[in-house]
Amino acid sequence: MPKLPELQPQEKVSTHLLTNEVGAPVANNENALTTSSRGPTLMQDVWLMEKMAHFNREIIPERRMHAKGWGAYGKLTITGDVSQYTRAAVLQPNTETECFLRFSTVAGERGAADAERDIRGCAMKFYTSEGNWDMVGNNTPVFFVRDGHDFADLNRAVKRDPRTGLRSPQNNWDFWTLKPESFHQRTITMSDRGIPKSFRNMDMFGSHTYSLYNAQNERVWCKFHFKTQQGIANLTDDAAFALISKDRESHGRDLFDSIEACDFPRWTFSIQVMTEEQARNHYENPFDITKIWRHAEYPLIEVGVIELNKNPENFFAEVEQAAFNPAHVVPGIGFSPDKMLQSRLFGYGDAQRYRIGVNHNLIPVNMAKVPVNDYHRDGAMRTDGNFGRTPAYTPNSGGFWTAQPQVTEPPLDLQGAMWRYEPNDDPTDDNFRAGGDLWRLLLPAARELLVCNTANHIVLVTENVKYRHAAHCQLADPEYGEAITEALKLDYKKVKQLAKLSNMQLIAETLC
Ligand code: HEM
Incomplete structure (x- = not known):
């Protein structure tokens, strides 16, 4: 013994x-x-x-997209005065609000390398005195598609092929080029900004049009911008390949190490504002996420600074279980008729009820820092007191938790025939102008990189799809069209012919 x-x-x-x-x-x-x-x-x-x-x-299910990500805590400090536009307590002058941010790549799974060519997600949770405000944006001001119906398909096209289980540039480019509205985002993704050096070295955007309303209940439309104070820095394809072979977690490590070293990253927070009247007369649909609002017409208004200054104590508890939801707004900040945003208002909470559970808002990283009185009872993993003996129904004679009509949003006049509108039929819709403007803005070296990155990325794709992309580039700017045609070894005469066709004709001409 x-x-x-x-x-x-x-x-x-x-x-x-x-x-x-x-x-x-x-x-x-x-x-x-x-x-x-x-x-x-x-x-x-x-x-x-x-x-x-x-x-x-x-193991819990990974996020269906944005599976690979890293997070940190910090604070938002309001240095400007936008009280004429919004009553939100979090946006009032000199207010400081704690926040948690999670950065991610989109297409890669939980084990993917950080330094991949992809857009980056920037999800922010502000623990405000009026409840949590979540802003779930990207490092780009626009998106690939603009209708909730297209979202699942976009992700299936950029993720793995159902037969081979491999990533498929063919599926990726086939889908992108069948959606001409993706052109601007495609151009950004193929540009030098397609692989940021680190999360600290990129800008962040709310991307959608949101609304703000003030104490007098007057509404404006608004876009959110966060400009890096570290400066933009990117990796070339070659630098990224070399980095990945040594470090698959380069973005996460950079963020963690800089915060541990007290080199706290900061972003300048600004908004663009459009009145309801301006929106009615705007030359493009101001609620279309594939479009930008030009800064010359709608200048940036500085609001404050975000600083990240504290690493999580536990990755799973705080980063993996973090749940961001665009449906979480606070009084003074609202939604807009953006079709894509409207679809997102359902998608996130539903995903999180499946991914983490029905009580995911009780997990510390997701919990509001103000009292929550929502009458939600029971459910898996309810680890608090479940509201004890307080009534489980409303209205009740005990006077428990009544609605707060003083935070009602101003009414919005919506009218028009119910119909499945196709934005490509809208004569004001130009899918190529902003991508062309970007091309014209790039210096020669950056143009060369854009063309070279595109050629590298599209090399294994069939010729019909290459022609579709080249025709789109031609529509954006003939120089862009010619440069891509040459890099992809296509016939420029044919590209110019294709560029004269309508979208439907172009698709018909470039089917396999
Ligand atoms: C109809 C369109 C969209 C739908 C249905 C959708 C849906 C989702 C879902 C279900 C998740 C995973 C959520 C989770 O498991 O916690 C997610 C993550 C995310 N989405 Fe979207 N998405 C859409 C469009 C967009 C757009 C336009 C943006 C940026 C402007 C965006 C940015 C993000 C980010 C940053 C994350 C990661 C959040 C995190 O870090 O936890 N999504 N999306």
Whole structure:
């Protein structure tokens, strides 16, 4: 019989001592309970059963997109005065609000490398005095598609092929080029900004049009911008390949290390504002996420600064379980008729109820820092008091938790025939102008990179799809069209012919 080690009295209460899942001491954590030194393991080793069972359930589903990401805490400080536009307490002068940000790539799974050519997600949670405000944006001011119906397809096209399980540039470019509204975003993704050097070295955008309303209940439309104070820095394809071979977690490591070294990254927070009247007369649909509002027409108004200054203590608890939801706005900030935004208002909460559970808002990183009185009861993993004995219904005669009509949004006049509108039929819709403006803005070296990155990315794709993309480039700017035609070794005469066709004709001419 082996001799039992003697426990010192103080060890019996030490927090360093191993217990089982309900606090009882564990005698042995390395040797299974067997009938003899060569005998089989007994079911009676209940601690072993518990360890195996827990291990089997340690994984939760990854986010369907934006699966690979990193987060940090910080604060938003309001240095400007936008009280004429919004009553939101979080946006009032000199207000400081704690926040948590999660940055991500989009297409790669949880184990993907950080330095991939992709757009980057920038999800922000502000723990305001009026409840949580989540802003779930990207490092680009526009998006690939503009209708909720297209979102699942976009992601299936950039993720893995159903037959091979491989990433497929063919599926990727086929889908993109069948959606001409993706052109501007396609151009940004293929430009030098397609692989930021780090999360710290990129701008962030709310991308959608949101609304703000002030204390007099007057509404304006608004776009959110966050400009990096670290300066923009990007990686070339070659630099990224070299980096990935040494470090697949380069973005996460950079963010963590800089915060640990007290080199806190900062972004200048600004807004663009458009009145309801201006929106009615705007030459493009101001609620179309594939369009920008030009800064010369709608200048940036400085609002404040975001600083990230604290790393999470536990990656799973705080980053993996973080849940951001564009539906979470606070009084003074609202939605807009943006079709894509409207679809997102359902998508996130639904995903999180599946990914983390119905009570995910009770997880500390997601919890509001103000009282929550929502009458939601029960459900899996309800670990707080579940509102105790307070009434579970409303209205009730106890006067519990009544609605707050003083925060009602101003009415919005919406009219028009119910119809499935196709924006490509709208004569004001120009999918190529902004992408062309970007091309014209780029210096020669940046243009060369854009063309070269495109050629690298599209090399394995069939010729019909290459022609479709080249025709779009031609529509944006003939120089862009010619440069891409040359890099992809296509016939420029044919590209120019294709560029004269309508979208439907172009698609018909470039089917396989
Ligand atoms: C109809 C369009 C869209 C739908 C249905 C949609 C849906 C989703 C879903 C279900 C997730 C995973 C959420 C989770 O599991 O916690 C997600 C993540 C994300 N989405 Fe979207 N999305 C849409 C468009 C967009 C757009 C336009 C942007 C940026 C402007 C965006 C930015 C993000 C970001 C940054 C994340 C990661 C959030 C995090 O870090 O946890 N999405 N999206």
